[in-house]
Amino acid sequence: MGEFEVHRVRFFGLVPAGVRCLACEPRGGRLALARTDGAVEVYNFAANYFQERVIPGNEARSVEALCWAAGDRLFGAGLGGDITEYDLARLCAARSVDGCGGPIWSMAANSTGTQLAIGCEDGSVKLFQVVPGGIQFERNLDRRKGRILCLSWHPSDTHIAAGSIDILRVFDVCSGQTVQRIMVNYHVQKVKRECIVWSIAFLSSGTVVTSDSFGRVQFWDWERGTLLESHTVSTSAVLSLAVSEKEDSIIVGTSTGATYQFQLLPVKMGSLEKRWVRTKPFQHHTHDVRAVAHSSTALISGGLDAQLVIRPLMEKMQKKGYDAALRKFTFPHRRLVSCARKARLLLFQFSQHLELWRLGSTNKTGKDGEVLPLCRMPEHLVQLKSKGPEHIYCSCVSPCGSWVAYSTASRFHLYRVQYEGDSISVKKVPKVPKLLPPAYQLQFSADSGSLFVASARGSVHVLQLLELGGCKLLHTFRPPSGSPEAVYLLAASADGHWVAAVSGDWAIHIYNLKCFKHHCAVPAYSCAVTALAIHPVTNNLVIAYSDQQLFEFSIPEKQYTAWSRMVQNCGLHRVWLERDSPITHITFNPKNPSHILLHDIYMFCVLDKSLPLPDNSALLMNQSTLKQLPENARQRQLHAFKICKKFQPLLFADLLDENCLVMVERPIMDIKTQLPLPIQQKKFGT
Numbered sequence: 001m002g003e004f005e006v007h008r009v010r011f012f013g014l015v016p017a018g019v020r021c022l023a024c025e026p027r028g029g030r031l032a033l034a035r036t037d038g039a040v041e042v043y044n045f046a047a048n049y050f051q052e053r054v055i056p057g058n059e060a061r062s063v064e065a066l067c068w069a070a071g072d073r074l075f076g077a078g079l080g081g082d083i084t085e086y087d088l089a090r091l092c093a094a095r096s097v098d099g100c101g102g103p104i105w106s107m108a109a110n111s112t113g114t115q116l117a118i119g120c121e122d123g124s125v126k127l128f129q130v131v132p133g134g135i136q137f138e139r140n141l142d143r144r145k146g147r148i149l150c151l152s153w154h155p156s157d158t159h160i161a162a163g164s165i166d167i168l169r170v171f172d173v174c175s176g177q178t179v180q181r182i183m184v185n186y187h188v189q190k191v192k193r194e195c196i197v198w199s200i201a202f203l204s205s206g207t208v209v210t211s212d213s214f215g216r217v218q219f220w221d222w223e224r225g226t227l228l229e230s231h232t233v234s235t236s237a238v239l240s241l242a243v244s245e246k247e248d249s250i251i252v253g254t255s256t257g258a259t260y261q262f263q264l265l266p267v268k269m270g271s272l273e274k275r276w277v278r279t280k281p282f283q284h285h286t287h288d289v290r291a292v293a294h295s296s297t298a299l300i301s302g303g304l305d306a307q308l309v310i311r312p313l314m315e316k317m318q319k320k321g322y323d324a325a326l327r328k329f330t331f332p333h334r335r336l337v338s339c340a341r342k343a344r345l346l347l348f349q350f351s352q353h354l355e356l357w358r359l360g361s362t363n364k365t366g367k368d369g370e371v372l373p374l375c376r377m378p379e380h381l382v383q384l385k386s387k388g389p390e391h392i393y394c395s396c397v398s399p400c401g402s403w404v405a406y407s408t409a410s411r412f413h414l415y416r417v418q419y420e421g422d423s424i425s426v427k428k429v430p431k432v433p434k435l436l437p438p439a440y441q442l443q444f445s446a447d448s449g450s451l452f453v454a455s456a457r458g459s460v461h462v463l464q465l466l467e468l469g470g471c472k473l474l475h476t477f478r479p480p481s482g483s484p485e486a487v488y489l490l491a492a493s494a495d496g497h498w499v500a501a502v503s504g505d506w507a508i509h510i511y512n513l514k515c516f517k518h519h520c521a522v523p524a525y526s527c528a529v530t531a532l533a534i535h536p537v538t539n540n541l542v543i544a545y546s547d548q549q550l551f552e553f554s555i556p557e558k559q560y561t562a563w564s565r566m567v568q569n570c571g572l573h574r575v576w577l578e579r580d581s582p583i584t585h586i587t588f589n590p591k592n593p594s595h596i597l598l599h600d601i602y603m604f605c606v607l608d609k610s611l612p613l614p615d616n617s618a619l620l621m622n623q624s625t626l627k628q629l630p631e632n633a634r635q636r637q638l639h640a641f642k643i644c645k646k647f648q649p650l651l652f653a654d655l656l657d658e659n660c661l662v663m664v665e666r667p668i669m670d671i672k673t674q675l676p677l678p679i680q681q682k683k684f685g686t
Helices: 562-570 623-627 631-637 668-672
Strands: 005-009 019-024 030-035 040-044 050-055 065-069 073-077 082-087 092-098 104-109 115-120 125-131 134-140 150-153 159-163 167-172 178-183 197-202 207-212 216-221 226-232 238-243 249-254 259-266 274-282 291-294 298-302 308-312 327-329 337-340 345-349 353-358 379-385 394-397 403-407 412-420 423-428 441-444 450-454 460-465 471-477 487-492 498-503 508-512 517-521 529-534 540-545 550-554 585-589 592-599 604-608 641-644 650-657 660-665
Touching: 019 065, 019 291, 019 298, 030 065, 040 073, 065 104, 065 115, 073 104, 082 104, 082 134, 092 134, 104 150, 115 150, 159 197, 167 197, 167 207, 207 238, 216 238, 226 274, 249 291, 249 298, 259 298, 337 394, 337 650, 345 394, 353 403, 379 403, 379 423, 394 441, 403 441, 403 450, 441 487, 450 487, 460 498, 487 529, 498 529, 508 540, 529 585, 550 562, 585 650, 592 650, 623 631, 623 641
Parallel strands: 005 660, 150 197, 197 238, 238 291
Antiparallel strands: 019 030, 030 040, 040 050, 065 073, 073 082, 082 092, 104 115, 115 125, 125 134, 150 159, 159 167, 167 178, 197 207, 207 216, 216 226, 238 249, 249 259, 259 274, 291 298, 298 308, 308 327, 337 345, 345 353, 353 379, 394 403, 403 412, 412 423, 441 450, 450 460, 460 471, 487 498, 498 508, 508 517, 529 540, 540 550, 585 592, 592 604, 604 641, 650 660
């Protein structure tokens, strides 16, 4: 792998927001997720659960409920009282409508996706019609006292079940009247506290399933108003509930971090009579599980510990393999750190501010693995706060460290940073070109003379940075055939000739910066692009996809390279392809043109193109083994992949110079110490 001096950075104080709600796209392959800071994310099941879209949050917007309607349209509602439709192409809130009932606690779409029902603070259930270009208020259902905390449509769309405090109601959609009223505490003696119905589901059989603050999952006959079954699964609240499409499985989440699966099973072999049985307990979270979802092949849960957990249903798996592996996602599938190599600075992106740090240094040398003392400590230079409630979309620092840029949903900001001895001055560039906000990705050129701004509809703006501290718009690139999708990844060549852009439809376009023309498009591939970079010597574009495949495309020749064709013919190692974390950054070592440096959350890899690819019988992660072998045996075991798992979770890695690496980690335990204390559970033997 070679020897590098490594700056191990652990002072990036990122604390991801907790998961508030989930929504599986009906008969689709996507999962929508909302966080407690108002951010909305979309994961693509077919693209290896890649986080393909992120709509940053807003301090003035909370999201208590998400649902898909009318096919692929995504709606959210929250305590602000508005129903918001999200534009998944431009990654922003498209339009909002006032619910006129105060804070909105719940929302659900009917089976055809043509109507939305919302549950409001004032006790009303309101129906909205989904129409092209928005939604229209239709009518109110029978209003009663008490906020509506959860809603569920009957699959026939004739009735709606609504949960509140101490009570659940069933409404007739046609008449709007309450046709059943059930006190959920009727069977509990001497109740001194309120019972909150946190979640509800209406089954096609007429059974209503509720989860409540007493830790119970209960099954009701709505027509008779009687309790069919009651299961106490926790000493604390059961906060969330989701039912499978076939209505034979249920997942619930509790405030202790535990999730449970219920299955509808025959009372005995061959019997037609079935009962709900709690079959599988899971403890993947440490805090409240506020959101669960049930896809056709997996149980999905999201907690206030910021983790999204996807646990495949083994009985649905055809064979044991990668699809049957448990997945946990805590960090975004995009970079929140950028590096000024020449100035040895790091820019950290938070939701509403940026931090600029200077790396520490040492004047000592040592052996492999030895920790060297610092002669100068890392220094926090600047904090830039974003004004207003909008969260930051993207940010970047120039290689020379003299420019910092970031964008929110409505504004683009550019700053000039000047260093004079130990003093630093930051000046905002007053007159930046009026671009259509937001910017989705920012990238400075290698010489810090230009800034590339990824924008909507596949466009890329090229700004020239002026010595006096200003900037001007040079050109705007657009794909020849047009695109409705925003650009979310950029890569610029070191010689200033090329820039590559990836849009939300996964198309990769390459533009010539000398003549300002579209050069070519990379052949289409069926998975999302997670990272790409242009080699500083060869101008080959290296691309990482969400299915863990790697491609190398020659920009001058407009075709895949011989090495890339060899990789596709021979295939990558099975262990490499079974990784569940996407590559988020690619860079190169100028001293060794055959080396490609890349990383995901759990590993850092040096890919040596001059060595043979390993076959499936070889040990992929063999660095520690190789060190113990004699030279002759070591040569026989060498292969292209040099993998290091020492640095975890790895949010960013880059080469400062040919002998120096920077690694930015964010240990999970550091995050957990900043979360509220979880509910303590009595453990056996303590």
